[in-house]
Amino acid sequence: MSKMKNTIDPAVNYLLPLAKKAGIETVWDRFAAMKPQCGFGELGICCRICWKGPCRIDPFGNGPQRGVCGADAHTIVARNLIRMIAGGAAAHSDHGRHIALTLLEVGEGHAPAYRIKDEQKLRNIAEKLNLAPAGKDIRQVAKEVALASLEDYSRQKYSISCNWAKETLTAERVDKLVELGVMPHNIDAVIAEIMHRTHVGCDADAVNLLLGVIKGALADYTGMYLSTELSDVLFGTPEPVVTAANLGVLKKDAVNIAVHGHNPVLSEVICDVALKMNEEAKKAGAKEGINVVGICCTGNEVMMRRGIPLATNYLSQELAIITGAVDAMVVDVQCIMPAITGVAGCFHTEVITTIATNKIPGATHVEFREDSAFDSAKKIVEVAIDAFKRRDNRKVNIPDYKQTAIAGFSAEAIMAALSKVNAKDPLKPLIDNIVNGNIQGIALFAGCNNTQVTQDNNFITIAKELAKNNVLMLATGCGAGAFAKNGLMTQEATEAYAGDSLKAVLTAIGKSAGLNGPLPLVLHMGSCVDNTRAVKVAVAVANKLGVDLDKLPVVASAPEAMAEKAVAIATWAVALGLPTHIGIVPQIMGSSVVAKFLTEKAKDLLGGYFIVETDPKKAADQLFTAIKERRKGLSI
Numbered sequence: 331m332s333k334m335k336n337t338i339d340p341a342v343n344y345l346l347p348l349a350k351k352a353g354i355e356t357v358w359d360r361f362a363a364m365k366p367q368c369g370f371g372e373l374g375i376c377c378r379i380c381w382k383g384p385c386r387i388d389p390f391g392n393g394p395q396r397g398v399c400g401a402d403a404h405t406i407v408a409r410n411l412i413r414m415i416a417g418g419a420a421a422h423s424d425h426g427r428h429i430a431l432t433l434l435e436v437g438e439g440h441a442p443a444y445r446i447k448d449e450q451k452l453r454n455i456a457e458k459l460n461l462a463p464a465g466k467d468i469r470q471v472a473k474e475v476a477l478a479s480l481e482d483y484s485r486q487k488y489s490i491s492c493n494w495a496k497e498t499l500t501a502e503r504v505d506k507l508v509e510l511g512v513m514p515h516n517i518d519a520v521i522a523e524i525m526h527r528t529h530v531g532c533d534a535d536a537v538n539l540l541l542g543v544i545k546g547a548l549a550d551y552t553g554m555y556l557s558t559e560l561s562d563v564l565f566g567t568p569e570p571v572v573t574a575a576n577l578g579v580l581k582k583d584a585v586n587i588a589v590h591g592h593n594p595v596l597s598e599v600i601c602d603v604a605l606k607m608n609e610e611a612k613k614a615g616a617k618e619g620i621n622v623v624g625i626c627c628t629g630n631e632v633m634m635r636r637g638i639p640l641a642t643n644y645l646s647q648e649l650a651i652i653t654g655a656v657d658a659m660v661v662d663v664q665c666i667m668p669a670i671t672g673v674a675g676c677f678h679t680e681v682i683t684t685i686a687t688n689k690i691p692g693a694t695h696v697e698f699r700e701d702s703a704f705d706s707a708k709k710i711v712e713v714a715i716d717a718f719k720r721r722d723n724r725k726v727n728i729p730d731y732k733q734t735a736i737a738g739f740s741a742e743a744i745m746a747a748l749s750k751v752n753a754k755d756p757l758k759p760l761i762d763n764i765v766n767g768n769i770q771g772i773a774l775f776a777g778c779n780n781t782q783v784t785q786d787n788n789f790i791t792i793a794k795e796l797a798k799n800n801v802l803m804l805a806t807g808c809g810a811g812a813f814a815k816n817g818l819m820t821q822e823a824t825e826a827y828a829g830d831s832l833k834a835v836l837t838a839i840g841k842s843a844g845l846n847g848p849l850p851l852v853l854h855m856g857s858c859v860d861n862t863r864a865v866k867v868a869v870a871v872a873n874k875l876g877v878d879l880d881k882l883p884v885v886a887s888a889p890e891a892m893a894e895k896a897v898a899i900a901t902w903a904v905a906l907g908l909p910t911h912i913g914i915v916p917q918i919m920g921s922s923v924v925a926k927f928l929t930e931k932a933k934d935l936l937g938g939y940f941i942v943e944t945d946p947k948k949a950a951d952q953l954f955t956a957i958k959e960r961r962k963g964l965s966i
């Protein structure tokens with residue numbers, strides 16, 4: 331059997347042999363050492379919920395079929411899954427809480443490092459949340475929006491749905507979700523409920539747990555939606571910006587600061603402060619001053635809003651350090667490998683943690699607080715400049731690989747581009763082209779990288795196949811990173827890979843929007859928390875057509891999913907009615923009840939369902955088949 335390639339990223343392929351030669355271990359070495367991975371875990375049939383365990387079910391039927399307490403495979407798999415959803419929802423929604431609290435501080439005048447950058451968006455949100463903003467002072471509006479958002483974390487009445495869930499979906503979808511009893515009333519309470527119902531001796535009914543899975547995923551959706559929207563208010567709503575991606579964006583003659591993680595509350599201030607400290611960097615010998623680059627989703631955030639180049643995505647974060655050119659890697663929350671401090675120990679790189687609840691042994695901790703954001707950011711940049719002075723240039727190996735990437739396609743930016751084609755009715759050109767088949771459908775790519783598959787390969791393979799079939803593509807998270815690094819967020823990619831009718835539409839819109847050519851083949855919609863931007867566009871289209879989301883020729887794919895957050899996102903995509911592809915075998919296959927529910931029964935209940943396919947070409951076929959099925963349903 332031929333060995334699976336680690337990655338298709340040329341920069342990573344350039345650096346991995348150097349890492350090996352230097353005896354530096356990476357994620358791929360640890361993955362190889364971990365094999366064979368536990369078969370019980372792969373099937374989701376091991377349980378460690380109580381200390382009578384661990385228990386495991388024999389998948390071949392010869393050994394135990396129940397845990398010590400009597401839980402069977404279906405209960406165990408469903409409980410494991412719902413706890414993953416709780417983890418994902420907690421991560422996204424805690425991020426959202428942080429943003430909402432920052433907005434509240436701004437409204438109350440306690441956060442001098444921040445301001446309201448998009449007042450109009452704030453007022454639009456206030457309208458959506460029925461807060462009657464007309465005539466009110468903008469800080470008052472900020473306060474009211476923040477409090478209405480925080481209500482989604484504190485409401486005690488089960489009968490009232492979360493504001494950000496009920497006001498952002500089609501009415502029909504809201505009714506359906508309420509009827510199924512899966513609409514969240516309070517994000518925190520839903521997460522607590524999941525932890526309670528999965529405590530030893532509680533919910534043992536797999537189907538009931540699966541409905542809880544859907545509810546948990548919708549709590550995730552709620553936290554994500556408000557996080558994105560309030561981030562735009564504070565930091566600006568992204569607009570198309572031309573930048574670059576891959577490790578070649580690091581500069582030999584600059585203090586390179588990599589911002590990594592998810593939360594723009596920190597990275598935005600670092601970018602501001604870095605600009606002001608350029609002279610200090612030059613005095614330290616960095617001819618080109620400070621070069622801020624992004625990794626993972628913090629990278630996507632600053633790329634979308636500021637055109638800061640993206641160094642790399644999740645799986646290759648260690649490789650950024652192995653270039654020997656990163657002076658500081660500043661991390662906040664989520665998707666930060668604990669391994670980075672070990673790699674940094676082989677170089678001069680400072681890993682700087684910033685959040686009290688996210689520390690890594692071996693890192694320097696600079697606590698970040700909103701009320702003293704400038705001071706913390708200044709200290710971080712000083713640490714980076716100091717580290718630069720210790721850089722060993724003999725160890726510097728910056729791969730000469732970078733690609734142009736056009737980022738910044740928020741829902742508003744897409745509407746703005748469309749309004750250049752039809753100012754009165756911006757959605758019309760999109761809908762007309764879907765109806766006439768020039769655009770067959772829309773695919774949203776989300777999610778991570780995963781060592782289980784060749785890094786970036788599934789994203790690129792599926793996208794090229796769908797492009798041929800005239801499918802419009804959107805991307806977020808490390809999927810967006812994959813496309814950016816591999817040149818699919820360019821106009822040239824549209825010329826090279828789009829089917830004729832898709833190319834014609836992307837060219838017409840791009841030219842009208844003043845891009846002097848087509849829109850890029852894949853539209854960068856932001857970080858993993860920003861998937862709701864795609865929902866915003868889909869809901870607008872659905873409302874205009876007068877149909878629910880499960881009728882639209884819209885599909886989602888997380889072909890290299892890894893994180894609990896990705897599991898939660900994929901699940902709410904299903905709950906919203908989308909056929910949703912996963913390119914990794916999910917850890918649920920030990921229960922026929924759970925697998926059948928998610929891949930088949932969900933379709934009857936919600937319209938959306940999971941497609942599990944590890945072969946990217948076959949996955950593209952299945953996604954396109956789902957699109958065609960939807961078109962047939964609409965008689966188009």
Ligand code: SF4
Pocket residue numbers: 377378379380381382383384385396397398399400401406530531
């Ligand atoms: Fe075993 Fe039941 Fe305890 Fe899980 S909850 S570890 S199945 S005894």
Ligand code: MSK
Pocket residue numbers: 592626627644664665776777778779806807808809857858859892893895896
């Ligand atoms: S960083 S959740 S690896 S997308 Fe958002 Fe990337 Fe997945 Fe983390």
